[in-house]
Amino acid sequence: MNQTQLFDPASHSYTYILFDEATREALILDPVAEQLQRDLDTVARLNLKLKWAVETHAHADHITSAAKLAEMTGARLAAPAGCGVATAAVQLGDGDVLSFGRESLRVLHTPGHTAGSVCFYWERKSVEEEEIPTELTALPLGHEMRPDLRQDERHVFTGDTLLIGGCGRTDFQSGSAEQLYDSITQVLFALPNDTIVWPGHDYNERTQSTIGLEKATNPRIAGKSRAEFVALMAQLDLPKPQRIDEAVPANQRSGLGAPAPAGAQDDSPxxxxxxxxxxxxxxxxxxxxxxxxxxxxxxxxxxxxxxxxxxxxxxxxxxxxxxxxxxxxxxxxxxxxxxxxxxxxxxxxxxxxxxxxxxxxxxxxxxxxxxLGGFEGAPDANAQRNHQNGWRHAGLPWRQN
Structure with a gap:
């Protein structure tokens, strides 16, 4: 597998594009709406077929582009079952596996930041050396990408559950400090120490860590009891995410808008x-x-x-x-x-x-x-649907098979 790490500076969010070198089938993890064109360009530049658009949870600080990626590439939507993302074709539970080409990610249910939060674990398979195409190094990549051909055997994509030197907050959106402590110490810290940690955010330009390093040095949790961790999280007094009121409802529809407003409205035909x-x-x-x-x-x-x-x-x-x-x-x-x-x-x-x-x-x-407008809406000036009118543009409930 080859992973490309992409960064959104406005939300300090990481998006990951993972792909199988042999089949070029790919998966995108935690995409950001404002970076839609960047991600489409990356998929095209690497000659990939996007099979999955996946979330670690329903984000509160940015809106996903998952539904738009699915529409434009044919990818399927997958999201944690406990996050209320009703539009996702696949509702992920602990132990589920997402496959793309010869590669697969295993779902680790890690509640705490939100009740449905998950991480994704990948372990390198034994392959013949000649199966890894050397021509990848010659691709005309942008400065924000680098193919990682190192032979690290184990990787975990942790979303907001475990960050580098930190962890996700637990004071809103079904958060629980007790559950987060258990998820980190009993699930993630049970992985081998050399497992590479790929976080969902970083605010200090760091890109990766390891399970062993976080066990030893993470100031939020290293050496702390459950009670000490819960007390620390209760004292953080963090400001409310600026976009939470629009982001969470939109993300529960894979990025296609907030639900229709309630209240008295004119339904006259x-x-x-x-x-x-x-x-x-x-x-x-x-x-x-x-x-x-x-x-x-x-x-x-x-x-x-x-x-x-x-x-x-x-x-x-x-x-x-x-x-x-x-x-x-x-x-x-x-x-x-x-x-x-x-x-x-x-x-x-x-x-x-x-x-x-x-x-x-x-x-x-x-x-x-x-x-009026049907399911997908009329095409706009760029011949794209879902941007002007229709059921999905209105943010009304829908699902993928």
Whole structure:
């Protein structure tokens, strides 16, 4: 495996791109929204296929770019099961394994900074020397990257659980000093002393440490009892992270915005020809969760499988592959979705296919609404979706398979 360590100076955050030299399959860990283009350029420069976009926890100091990376590269989203990242296709638990090419990371559940925080452990496999391509050293890399071809056998990516000479705070977002002490001393410090520690942050331009060094010298925890550590953490009196109120809700949606605001709102549909009317994604979500109408996804099976879906939505594809032919079972599937006589709200990719689908539903005697912007929204000036409108842009619940 080869790891590239990248730094965001605004949040003092490290992002890691890990890849298998043979297959070029890659994983990105803790990406930062403001560094999206940098990370895409790195993936392209190293000729990688991004397989996973992964989080160590739901961050409070920056917003992730995981969902945008998934959309633009085909990567799958993975996040700790206890962090409420509902958009992640894979909810990670202790002992789970993420594979990319011949390489894999093992999940270590390390609660404390947050209840769901995890670290990732990697151990080098025995490979023939000729399997490590020497041409990597000739790649035109930027100054912020360096391929690490050293033969260190063990590595752990610790997120905010264990830092160099420090650890994550425990005074907000389900934090627990008691749990953090146990996670560090019983899980991370149980790793071999020569394990390389790759932290999620550093504020003093340090890049790595080892388990043995942190055991011996980390002022937060070295030589301290559990009670002493808990008392120390209680006395830190740190300021509230500046971006926590926007960052945590956005990160629980893999970076695609905060949840729709609560409170009284105008859910009145816009009149339309041939069906009951057009409604916003936010109104559709409120009607769905309030039991006022049934949300029906009219996209193809492939779109739901590879792009994402709305939990709780019913399915009645308007068209299907191959050839995007009209679905002969649409009428039956739609009637089944509306079996209890409720109105239906139809969701497609950008609010185009759902219009004729809503008109057909009306012909069948149903009260039908079109959801404006669809799931991904209309393309912007750069032909990219999810930046202007639509379900995901609004930060409403969705999932990947």
């Amino acid at each position: 816009t009149p339309a020809d041939g069906y009951a009317g057009d409604i916003s994604p936010q109104a559709a979500y409120r009607w769905m969760t309030g039991g006022q109408a049934v949300l029906v996804d009219v996209r193809t099976d492939a779109e739901r499988e590879w792009v994402g879906f709305v939990p709780g939505a019913r399915v009645a594809a308007w068209k299907q592959w191959p050839g995007m032919a009209l679905n002969p079972d649409f009428d039956a599937q739609l009637r089944e979705a509306a079996a209890e006589g409720q109105p239906v709200m139809l969701l497609c990719r950008s609010g185009v296919r759902s219009v004729p689908a809503a008109q057909r539903a009306t012909e069948l005697g149903l009260t039908a609404y079109n959801i």
